Amino acid sequence: MYCRFCGNNIAEDSKYCPYCGAPVYQEDFYPRPRRENGSGFGWGVLGFFIPIVGLILFLVWKNEMPVRAKSAGIGALIGVIVEIVFVFFFYSYLLLLVEMYYGSI
Numbered sequence: 148m149y150c151r152f153c154g155n156n157i158a159e160d161s162k163y164c165p166y167c168g169a170p171v172y173q174e175d176f177y178p179r180p181r182r183e184n185g186s187g188f189g190w191g192v193l194g195f196f197i198p199i200v201g202l203i204l205f206l207v208w209k210n211e212m213p214v215r216a217k218s219a220g221i222g223a224l225i226g227v228i229v230e231i232v233f234v235f236f237f238y239s240y241l242l243l244l245v246e247m248y249y250g251s252i
Contacts, residue, residue: 190219194223
């Protein structure tokens with residue numbers, strides 16, 4: 148067998164050319180594709196209902212699977228915002244009930 152790049156004779160079981168260092172097989176020459184990134188709707192829903200999990204998934208996946216990471220992060224962010232708004236309205240309503248029951252505070 149001969150190297151595609153330098154033309155020197157190399158052993159059949161070689162993965163790289165001992166003379167020029169080039170990979171012998173095409174699959175070694177090109178990098179392997181990344182894992183499927185796919186849609187992240189389900190991860191966004193999970194992040195919405197359990198924001199801490201969404202944040203952790205965002206931090207773990209941000210380089211390897213950016214679409215899923217973004218969905219989980221956005222879901223977590225929206226979940227936290229909704230929780231803050233819910234707590235604000237809950238305490239406002241609670242304060243209104245207390246004021247109605249006891250009169251002016």
